[in-house]
Amino acid sequence: MTDPDYCAEILSPSTIDHWDDSADVIVIGYGIAGACAALEARRAGADVLVIERASGGGGASALSAGIFYFGGGTDVQMAAGYEDTPDNMFDFLMASTGAPDAQLVRRFCDNSVAQFDWLEAQGVPFNRGHYKGKSVIAPTDDCLASTGNEKLWPFNKISIPVPRGHKVAKEGDGGGALAMAALIAACEREGVRVEADSRVNALFRDEAGRIIGVRAKQSDGQKFFRAARGVVLAAGAFGMNREMVSHYAPQFPNSCEPLGIPNNDGDAIRLGQAANAELRSMDGIIATASFYPPEQLIKAILVNSDGERFVAEDSYHGRTAQAIMEQRGTTAYLVMDSAIFAYPEVDNAHHRLVDGWETVAEMEAGLDMPHGSLQRTMKKYNEGAAQGDDALFHKDKDWLQPLDQGPYAAFEVSYSNSCYYYITLGGLKTSSDAEVLDTCGNVIPGLFAAGACVSSIAQDGRGYASGLMLGPASYFGRVAGENAASA
Ligand SMILES: Cc1cc2nc3c(=O)[nH]c(=O)nc-3n(C[C@H](O)[C@H](O)[C@H](O)COP(=O)(O)OP(=O)(O)OC[C@H]3O[C@@H](n4cnc5c(N)ncnc54)[C@H](O)[C@@H]3O)c2cc1C
Missing domain, CATH: 3.90.700.10 (Succinate dehydrogenase/fumarate reductase flavoprotein, catalytic domain)
Structure with a gap:
């Protein structure tokens, strides 16, 4: 499954004699993290180029069920009669998450209501329905459902249990495609440029240590793209890369099947590593059957x-x-x-x-x-x-x-006889401003990241709740885009 020809590299701009194109902000990957980053960078006045390996946007995000984890008192929670606060949400996530990064959790909780409102404003359809049953994915089009361990002891003693799964308004599965259609349409309206069928395989770093561009492989050769303000890594998870999974999560039974698209094979993580990025919670996996x-x-x-x-x-x-x-x-x-x-x-x-x-x-x-x-x-x-x-x-x-x-x-219900499916949760370590951190804890100038290529709120299957990928990916995608635009 791993492409033996792929080798992420760091290059000096002195190794090339021209740039094929340039933009203020380059976003690598056009899933939910990339789309949200692109939109926010564009609205901050930047010329934005998304470079996408597939022929169009969507990524695993478009395959997803479309459940976003949000709380703190969203309009949907209030319509269903629940009182939630950012502190209540914070207490739950800090208690239930294996090795939480308090700064990331705090920022996500404090901005969760606004992030839900923002997605709705982009045209992502949510209703005010409430599904009260216990299911993996609510079979109805109702938005709100309990999708985590909020009611479970001891978490129900630490915070007031409230539902926080916000599903796109579609019966049952498949809401991710609606969310991505809305976000891609918004990007098109805003003038985000897209270079498709292009696989980024190198980052350019200048003498001052700043990331200033990328190289991408296209059908007719390698192309060089300059980023005047910043590069956002948003190229998704590494679950499809069996070698990486068995290297970083050796405890994980290899009978399990990864969920996602073939391109979820860890490119962004490998690009970050080439730039000396720190990784976090790489053994964290959420499996389900x-x-x-x-x-x-x-x-x-x-x-x-x-x-x-x-x-x-x-x-x-x-x-x-x-x-x-x-x-x-x-x-x-x-x-x-x-x-x-x-x-x-x-x-x-x-x-x-x-x-x-x-x-x-x-x-x-x-x-x-x-x-x-x-x-x-x-x-x-x-x-x-x-x-x-x-x-x-x-x-x-x-x-x-x-x-x-x-x-x-x-x-x-053993792993050896049932079919377990998984997604990876580990990835690049970032600050709460979505800056990529190096192995000494310093910010790598010009490099930002969000989505499933970073280690965000969820750390492992014990602490996972449905929606803890799309929710943080959409929010920190925006943070990455905004900060790259102002870098
Ligand atoms: C079936 C399924 C259901 C799910 N349901 C939910 C859910 O309901 N709620 C939830 O929170 N999470 C869910 N998840 C997980 C969630 O979908 C992902 O974690 C999330 O979509 C990741 O978003 P992303 O933008 O980081 O990556 P992606 O959406 O995967 O986008 C990454 C993009 O980067 C591109 N790319 C890869 N390598 C390169 C490269 N070298 N150069 C350029 N482009 C590149 C890819 O082609 C892709 O388009 C689900 C996942 C699956 C597979």
């Missing part, structure tokens, strides 16, 4: 091959996936009784029904678990559930119901 919907399956329990529970089953599906990955052999089973039995509805997860059994003891033997283990686990769980209490993981009482109505069944 949700066992819900249907919601009733959240009342089941997840056990490992020792017959022990290891996670609250009402966790966000990415948190659950991370917990399964940490079990021996990445093996886990979803165990239920006849009262809640149902098949998991996420088709492409392919969770296998192992079997049905008359008793828990037979199920324990059928799943090859240590004698007495699953029986003990279920007895303890059922006793607590009858009292509306889960002493082990504090699963919400809405999902607690004794599993004592035989026969019993188990689905295998």
Whole structure:
């Protein structure tokens, strides 16, 4: 999957005798981060050139579900009757994120309401609907939904749980295409120039250490583009680059399939590295193979091959996936009784029904678990559930119901048998002004970055919430564009 011919380089301008084109700000990549950067740089008065490897804009952003994580009291939250504040959102993200960068989180939370308003003003369609069910992607066109671990213990004790997933107004999946269509149309209206079918493979650095241009490969050779004010890296994630994934996230089972476009193979990260950029949270990955919907399956329990529970089953599906990955052999089973039995509805997860059994003891033997283990686990769980209490993981009482109505069944949800899909979360380290930082913590002059090529708010699957890519990518894309234009 990796292109052996691709080698990101740093060049001196003295190595070339001409520039093919120039602009104030050059943006590399035309997904959501690039489009937002281009728009903001253009509105700050800069001549902006987007250089895109594909034949047109969109990127993985156009493939996405179109869920943006925003809060702090957006119009949509208020219309649904929720009170949220930037501080409440900050407290949640700081508590739930593995290794949060407080400055990035603070800035994102403080500007979240304005960022939602800005996207709407660009023509990205959102409505004021509220989906109250628990699903991976709301099947309706409702905007607001709970898409993270806000209601989960202990986060529900640290901040007031409110929904923050803001989905583009489209039934079910696919809202990302609508968002990108609106943003690309806005770029066209504003006069953003685009050089398509051009793969950036080098950055030019002047004697003072400033990034002043890029080289891009086109079908008829290499072209040189000068950036008078700044370069914005917005070329997406590295999930499609299997070598990079196994190098940076060796713990990650290679049976999983990456989500994205083929061009999500880490070019921006490699370009940044060539300029001595620091990387952050490169082992951070969000994987998913949700066992819900249907919601009733959240009342089941997840056990490992020792017959022990290891996670609250009402966790966000990415948190659950991370917990399964940490079990021996990445093996886990979803165990239920006849009262809640149902098949998991996420088709492409392919969770296998192992079997049905008359008793828990037979199920324990059928799943090859240590004698007495699953029986003990279920007895303890059922006793607590009858009292509306889960002493082990504090699963919400809405999902607690004794599993004592035989026969019993188990689905295998192991990485080795189910189909897990993932996106990468790690990338370039940036300041809250979207400046790329070097390995000594200094700003690399003239170089900015945003989107899935940077390590932003989300650090790992445990702390991820749907929308934590598009939300920060759109906001910090704008920050990058504005700062590049004024650099
Ligand atoms: C199926 C799916 C569903 C998702 N759903 C959601 C969701 O609902 N909410 C959410 O927050 N996140 C979601 N994500 C993740 C999210 O879509 C991405 O993290 C986000 O779109 C990244 O935006 P970006 O602008 O950084 O990168 P991209 O949108 O991938 O854009 C990067 C662009 O850079 C171009 N490029 C690459 N290399 C070069 C180069 N060398 N030179 C020039 N151009 C280059 C690419 O061709 C591409 O157009 C989803 C992802 C997938 C795949």
